[in-house]
Amino acid sequence: MNVNVTRDRLPTVIVFAVLLAIPLVFFDPSTTYISRRFIRVMIFAILAMALNIIFGETDQLILFMGGIAAVGAYTTALTADALGISPWLTLFLGALFAGVFGALVCYVAARRQFTVIVLAIVTFASQMIISELLVGLRDITRGSTGFPFSGLQLPAIEQATGLGSYAIQFYVLVAIFAGVLGLYTWLRRSKYGLAFAAIRQDEFAARATGVDVIKLKVFAGFIATFVIGLVGPFYGQTTGIIIPSLYSFNSIDVLVLIVLVLGGLRSRYGPLVGAAVIIYIDNILGNFGQWRTVAFGLLLTILFLYFRDGIVPSATELLAERTPLGSVLDRGKAE
């Protein structure tokens, strides 16, 4: 094995070793509070990773992540309920539905050559429509009161391993995170990464050199919204209820944006670090009522004005300057 490859994989090994150890060290079956916090970190890390793919790589700013997660969650839960089967069987149907919807929006946006702000507003308006429909179509969605949901459990594995349901859910989310991270790393290292960079720098020049911009934007849009739709039901499972307010712009989109910018746009581990920091801050602010909104507003403003580079890229840059370990991390960033 090449020494460089081993060094490249070192951060990955460390990160996943820590993630796998978390339930064993911190989860306590008698109190679910801590477990839920860690599960929330993984959910927001995956959502931010999806935004990294679509916004970070192809400059398509989407503001309907909450709506897309709701599409995934409601499709999964309601279809399973209607057919009388486990939500595990309809999970990918929900994700696929969300992905196709997202891809369709990206297709229209790319064909009509939407600027960043046009796509942002179209997706924001779509989110409002989804929210209104979820509340209004109460015969199907049970309106603003929602419905209980806890179908994504694996009792057989819980019994076989002796781990609690929250630990299993955490590991499932770590597996999804690993999958998305692997996909993102592959995308960036393959010809897609080059094409994405070309689109970001100059879309018209990219077209002139033969890059199929529409296809690539739709591709990135499908992957991102598929992932968001896949995570949506797990988010509902965390609270035990699927309800429209859980998937609102303020509940999901704002947090995911802060997570991604704080962690580091276009960085591999930025979403995870950003999610850990933000959920920790959210946890502390939870006791202060509306001051939470004040703090997040202030954080978002300051981050965008003065700290757009993010924690992971800033830290790797600092480490690269001062320690030999930094050169390993820095190469990861450069990729």
Place this chain on the structure above:
Amino acid sequence: MLARGIELLIDGLARGMILSLFGLGITLVFGLGGILNLLIGVFAVVAVIACSLILGTVPELLVAGLGGVAAVALFAFVLDRSVISLVYREEGEDRVLLGIFVTLGLSLLFEGLLFVFFAESYFLESSVSSVSLAGVSITGSSLAVIAAAGVLFGLIYYFFNHTYLGIATRTVIQDETGAILCGIRPRRVQSIVFVLSAAIAGAGGVLYALDAEVTPASSFELTTFAIMVSIVGGVDSIRGTVAAGVVLGIVITVAGALFGSYLATVTLFAAAIAVLIYKPEQIS
């Protein structure tokens, strides 16, 4: 049946005029400087709260309303000189993105502060009494809104067509470089228009509170309505925004009465999406 239809049209016209004012708040700032000001709803709510507080010391709603609008204009001036100036330093798409995120952050910040310090709901009682004419009953609040908004539109029209500053503003909207060559300072015009847009949104908020309860949570909803109206009207067209607001106000009011409020809201957002898909270049 006919009387009910006319009543709905008049209520829709009043609602539409308020929507036009909110939409203008977005159109003026975005058309001029490329900043999608997500603070419009906050400005509207702050004006209502300030008006309510002033109403405790003065007997006239008109005086309190003007006081509320003045308070919002001062608030917007401070914001423009401090945070918004940092956004204007950026150029092109960077400014657009930074504008979205910074005004989003600020709107969360102020919405949270409003919740902490002014959490109750606010309603402004107009002294205009309802009028019955040939079987058509027109509510006092609708009459007050149509009269006040009519005067405001007249003033806005006069400003943009008959004052040096107004014409300079339109020049900067159409061609910033050309305006500089003519000796107009765009940043100064941008500041004045930012404050003006906040005042217009504030006035819209005060009129909105004559017919509906306003809470800090209303600010997000009002901002989204303002964006949608501005888009449907064309973000660099003042006349288009006013027309779009009136048409959408009537459509929402009639659709709300016929099909329920949620379908009316869906109609508004669907209209905005349809316009953007059909003519995306008008907001580029």
